[in-house]
Amino acid sequence: MKHIVICFLAVAVSISNVFAAETEHGHPSILDLKFNIINFIIYSFLIIKYVLPKLRSHFSETKEKVTAGLKASKLKLDAANDRLNQSQKQLDFLNSKLNEIELNTTRDLENFKERNTRETKEKMELLAIELSSRLQTEKLNFFKRLNNETAEKLISLSKEKVKKEQAVGQKLNELSIDLLGNP
Secondary structure (H helix, E strand, O other): OHHHHHHHHHHHHHHHHHHHOOOOOOOOOHHHHHHHHHHHHHHHHHHHHHHHHHHHHHHHHHHHHHHHHHHHHHHHHHHHHHHHHHHHHHHHHHHHHHHHHHHHHHHHHHHHHHHHHHHHHHHHHHHHHHHHHHHHHHHHHHHHHHHHHHHHHHHHHHHHHHHHHHHHHHHHHHHHHHHHHOO
16 A cells, blocks of 8 residues: 555546646747656556555455445344344233233223122122111100000009008098098
């Protein structure tokens, strides 16, 4: 590669010498240019003979390396795209499963709410019936006790009244007997 650069610099110097050689009229003559033309021919020959084949081989090697690199990059890109597609498919599958789970959860939650509301309502109705039944039973028991106590009280009051009346009747009998017997 170093040789190529040196040859190009030499050609550039030769060409610049051709344009630098001027005569008194401002244009160089053929005789003034002969050394420069010989240098140009020699440099051209050297470049064509030695530099161009190396340049061709260098550029063909570079082209092969670049082509191989592009092929390897394409293979890697294809593999990466395949992995990306697989990942996208997995992500889509997971998203569909997540949506399905979310839908099922929402449906189950609604069913649970409805069942829970219905069961609570049924329990409240049963508790209301049971409470009403207990209240009725307690009410009947209270009235029975009240009637029993009232009846017992009436009986005891009646017994006392009968005893008092008997005592009064007995006193009256005694007084009547005393009055009848003591004239």
